[in-house]
Amino acid sequence: MLNEYTPIGRETVSCKGGALRISPADNPARFNLRIDPAQRDAAARVFGIPLPDTIGAMTQADGKTALCIGPDEWYLLAPQAGQEDIVRGFAELYPSVIHSLVDVGHRETGIVVEGEAAAWALQSVLAFNVSAMPAGSGCRTIMDKAQIILLREGTDRFRIEVWHSFTPFVWQLLKAVSTELQSGV
Template identity: 30%
Template sequence: MADNALTAPLRSPLSGVADRLAAATRTSAGEIRLAELPFLAQINVRLDAKGPAAEAVGLALDLQLPLQPNTVVRAGELTALWLGPDEWLLVGPPGSERDLESRIREAAGDEPVSVTDVSAQRTTLLVTGPRAHDLLAHGCALDLHPRAFGSGRCAQTTLGRTQVVLVARDEPRAGFWVLVRSSFAGYLADWLLDAATEYV
């Protein structure tokens, strides 16, 4: 009997290239590490940053939404990315989507707020290692030097002609998250593997 959408196990967009990502990591002698972080919860939130809902949502999540453009705020396992003056992306551990949605809606009460689960829309690539900046610079127009795009920064940009959300992680040597639409994930993984060949 064929699996249907309700009984089939979850399959990440990059499950077919996981071995190639691991092999590139092994052969780069620590210069580059590539891995997928599949199934992260991703919740798009839109609300008035100066209204009462913003403060209430921040208290409910134990994390204040970042108000400075292209910045990231992290508390525990939850990360908030600034996408616009009234738009954020919350990234949390796999399986936390419903809890995050209900906490936000309950905190906002009757205030106008848009809460959309976009977890299935994107997957996340982790790019770390001493040459991570160099690798990403091959296909990204942003200045990725730590002075310009240091830890705690994010941006909607293109990488290898693919629209992504790029996040400079704030832990030591944590590298970057590259959030990419699932339909372009295979292409972008191939692009990264090809661009990484000079480091292996």
């Protein structure tokens, strides 16, 4: 396993008495799974939680997250301790169920945006109605010029998954938004 790396360090940005908090997320195992939707249940048995069948839907249990980001594509997060078991399980599934499981853990960084102003902060840098996004859902989208995966883990808690190379850019955008919030702009 490679050393944990995040291009933003461990800095946390907080403003307005905790109305907005931006921090590096934990570093889970991350996978992109492509599989025939008819075989979703077989993949769910290997991963350990149900894989949602609707684009944008998300399931979470036992520290794992499965987000449907396309008609035959899921973004999977799991505790690092179970990474090898997941890879082994999908390798054993391959002879009977063709699929593609790609470890994207060394490509991505997670950022948590939380607090009562979290949706407002994200709305200022995203081109869709963040407030209309239900808790327990997610999407692949663009933040300014960077592709991200946005997960709404709770009413006031979001997780951004972004490529390492775009992380400093996304982090600076979010810091600028927090500065605007703090100054009342």
